[in-house]
Amino acid sequence: MDVAEAQCAILGLLGQVSAEALPKVIHWMKHSSDIEELTTSNNDVILQSIAEDLRSFLPLEAMVSTENQAIQAIENLEQPTLHVDAFLYDDDTIDSLCKEGKMSRDYCLSCGSRKTAPLEFLSHSFSPVELKYLFQHALPDLAGKTLVDVGSRLGAVLYAGYVYSSASRLCGVEMNAEFCDLQQKIIQKYQFADRIQVYHSDVCSQKSLLQDADVVVLNNVFEYFLNKKEQIKAWTFLNENIRKKGSLVVTVPSLKESLEKLQMNIKLDQWVEEIELDSDVYLGEDTDQQALSDIHLYAIR
Ligand SMILES: C[S@@+](CC[C@H](N)C(=O)[O-])C[C@H]1O[C@@H](n2cnc3c(N)ncnc32)[C@H](O)[C@@H]1O
Structure with a gap:
């Protein structure tokens, strides 16, 4: 539904409200947190949709080959660190990727053993x-x-x-x-x-x-x-x-x-x-x- 259609539908609905109830309904529309939550979640959904689009354009580590210096800087950190872009991947998505074996929260301390330690996560974007x-x-x-x-x-x-x-x-x-x-x-x-x-x-x-x-x-x-x-x-x-x-x-x-x-x-x-x-x-x-x-x-x- 576009803006004009939504306005038309809302006016149509308000037209059916009794004269006595109308001021209360309008007050509720202006001040209720129900409406605010509706707006907020719409905006959240737009950002989620953008993140999904960006994920489809980028490799999992969300870094590009032309940023050699940044890739090197992460590799040179004392603590083994993985770049996980916080705008693209929330905790649930990381968990799913770990389950699928595409990402890991840990690294192996001595190859072949089960001795592991948690990786540091670093993000180049705000979440x-x-x-x-x-x-x-x-x-x-x-x-x-x-x-x-x-x-x-x-x-x-x-x-x-x-x-x-x-x-x-x-x-x-x-x-x-x-x-x-x-x-x-x-x-x-x-x-x-x-x-x-x-x-x-x-x-x-x-x-x-x-x-x-x-x-x-x-x-x-x-x-x-x-x-x-x-x-x-x-x-x-x-x-x-x-x-x-x-x-x-x-x-x-x-x-x-x-x-x-x-x-x-x-x-x-x-x-x-x-x-x-x-x-x-x-x-x-x-x-x-x-x-x-x-x-x-x-x-x-
Ligand atoms: C950590 S990211 C910040 C991301 C974004 N501002 C955010 O908060 O989600 C830093 C970015 O700054 C860019 N950058 C670093 N130095 C810069 C400079 N001198 N001029 C323009 N961009 C620069 C890098 O290429 C990198 O993409």
Whole structure:
């Protein structure tokens, strides 16, 4: 049913309600959580459908051969680690894949034996629950605002911003061409082009986009993808160009943690003020409190 048909059906139904009951029914429609749940779950279903489409375009590990550096970085980690994209695979899907023998939560300590240890899972995307938390709990109303996702990868932040927020512009900057093509496919299929734009570019060439943004999202953006020198250059560029007073910056991990690892001398307290977030919210059975508390929000001073 399209919008016009739905409006027509609702008006037809309301026309049958008695004059006495009509104000109560309209009040219920405006304020009842039944209606809110209906809307929320529709948006959830759109994101699930996008994840399904993306899974069909990507290998199981959701990484592409052109991101050698990131693949190497994971292989070099001390603890054996598997990239499992949290936007594409929820716990139930991982369980099913493990049962089918296509994925494993463990690795063998000595080949042939039953001695196993749990693998570390690492995700290069926010999960659907984290995205819902970000747009429905952490960020204020984004009506009329521009959000920039630095390193938009599969586009998860952009699609969630489209369905969960009223942001007027959602811009993704992604240096990997394959991921840009993938995002364009989804934007076209779901008709998101009126509010979402993706730029195939190094963020360091996007001065005015950063300067004009009301919200900038930085989810684990550089650590696995750039060498140390490139990371320092990128953070210096962000520090120089995200300067609009009152604009917001979302990061995982905290700015302090990212910059300390690089021993950078950016005076954080002169740049941003952290806004305390309450991550103690239940957003369904996949809610991971630890993951939510890793999300940090800052306002530019
Ligand atoms: C961890 S993913 C973030 C995914 C997405 N923002 C999310 O939250 O779901 C980081 C992405 O940033 C991209 N990236 C890293 N450095 C970049 C740069 N200097 N300019 C543009 N994109 C960059 C990588 O290619 C990668 O796809």
